Amino acid sequence: MTQIAIIGGGPGGLTLARLLQQKGKQVTVYERDKNRSVRVQGATLDLHEDSGLAALAAAGLMDAFRQHYRPGADLMRITDAAANILVDDHGQGKSEDRPEIDRGPLRELLLDSLHPGTVSWDKQFVKMEPAENGWQLEFQDGHTAYADMVIGADGANSRIRPYVTEIRPFYSGVTMVEGSVYHPETATPEIAALLKGGKLFALDGASTLIVSSKGDGSLVFYTGMYLPENWTKESGIDFNNREQVIQWFSNAFSSWSPVWHTLAQQATLPLVLRPQYCMPTDQHWEAHSNLTLIGDAAHLMPPFAGEGVNMAMLDALELSECLTSGKYTNEAAAIAAYETNMRQRAGEVAQMTLEQTESMHTEGALERMVAMFSGLPQQI
Template sequence: MLLKNKQVAIIGGGPGGLTLARLLQQQGANVKVYERDADQYFRQQGATLDLHYESGLKALRTAGLIEEFKKNYRPGAEKFTIADHNAIVHYTEADEEPLEDIDHEHARPEIDRGPLRDLLIASLQDNTIVWNSKFSALEANGEGWDILFDNKTTAYADLVIAADGVNSKVRKYITSVERFYSGVTIVEGNVYNAAANAPHLWELTNGGKVFALQNHKFIVLSAKGEGSLSVYTSTKEAEDWAATSGIDFTDKTQVSAWFRQRFSDWSDDWNELFSTHDSYFVVRPQYYFPADQLWQTLPNLTMLGDAAHQTPPVGEGVNQAMLDALELSEALGSAHFNTIQEALASFENKMRSRASKEVEEAGQMTAGLHSENNLEYLLNFFNNFEEL
């Protein structure tokens, strides 16, 4: 085994990093996950995630966690509604039966991000995760690395794996290839107790998801199991808009004023999302890495998920990260490679090839969703999908 008597460090405790930790521990590897959060419940987790048969669900099956997933996924949360700027519905799956057969190859079962993280954490050996460990730097130490954290602690690892997401601080030790701005910025939010604070849109969402589109802009709503609504507005903005707009996105009044101006051609139905103070919002410019990115494989350092191949969000991010984890664990556990570097090279080549297709498809989808006729674009997409 390539990892025998080796210490593995995973930087980042999201779904990709936690899945990898579970898979490597199944092989008997010594693994630590270093996570910046103070504890498991420190941070509000985001929207629901749809896991796919050939990627996210495949990783969970290999990890022996599919039964735990079945206990925690949300039947009915996959139901999709498409509306226009006046909240008029043009397509809905609201009357369809909830998804029960998650073993079907076209199944896309939904699970809240928090419960997914929790079941992955519960699957790990005690003390696998080292909380309050915000990555600061790497320093070479023999054939491995000393890992430095903001809290002045350090750790040694023979192999370091970056799973620290879109703003990865580890990636620069692997490659200087930089990401590009997509032209789109998302304002992400969460409306708590949505049945009371956004009753009409909570009813429209009906426990599932809503895509509302019109004239270059769109809004996504996603119901969560604890009764809140995840909110995403997506608009074309200058790359520095978040910094130069003068908007304090922690100030609900300013966010509401921005929305009413930016979406002034939309009906008042959507204003209830921004009319309550029982919410939070954060601005997220969207970036992507080039489809043809390339780097030289290192003997003791690699990366996965958004740290390696960020794309604009079209529902594939968590699935690709979990598939990365599966393929990396398979490479490191394979008897076909003589060295860790050979295993990493095989994994990275396969990951880049797969990710390049995702970048191209995400770019096409992003362009379509922000086109003048974006409502028709998404309706045609669903109609074509149903005909397959």
């Protein structure tokens, strides 16, 4: 039986493992986290009906999803820099068109769906070499393993991607800074009141501030603005130093209400710097017979259209169908068919995402976003 190695245990990799196991495939997921108890970082995820939710439905996991998703967490408010609310979903009642789930519970329900021992933890991929008809894998802890097929699901800084293609991502121009605040009801009460258990989008000129609530009661925020690509290395700011963090935020958001500045004052340090990269929208490579990519490893793009996790889970669904449907004469043909469709789909979404990224970080961003979510004509 074909031995399949999935490198990376994020939502895409775990969804793929579940779907392949349902079809009787032999799968091992190699994940660099020490164990399943490692806290999963990042904001909540909104899953879309035709992608993330479709993959969960095919995996037979919608009941488990309904037990863990967060009704109302998708409700959004749009504000200006003075914290005036201009769009408010909360007045419309709870919408579940794109239901939200925290990353941790999503990973848990996916892990619980897999055969015992599917995930090999603490496995940082180092390299691989052709062996027999497949690949010999080597990991940082000295572990080695053979796989007939390798699927890279290892994210933005994929170590599998260079074995597939030399095409590299380009800098989008926008850098985000991420932070978390615990116990926001007491640490940042005005922000907590604005957030109301949902999401906040605050825009002014070319700067954005996105805030999301989490199931553990904390919040996560992301600043966004156009900055030089090397700013993260050359700014001279120590984002583990409270005084410097407060000074940076004060300078970057000098015209914004003091309400927002409490985020820098109360955030857990260090803040995380996230320059945003994107793969070329027209990328192409020749398909391999026993190697492919899903998720950010295949089509990294900024997060401003909310498509990242959904694209990864849809990749998992489409790749699993190509590999198990019996429609293709061999695995090479199945991979080629998957990649052709995936690249076209991802290219279209990436182009839309780049346009949205620019729209949110140039003058008039607030007016455009309010118009879009109010159903009004947009002035471009």
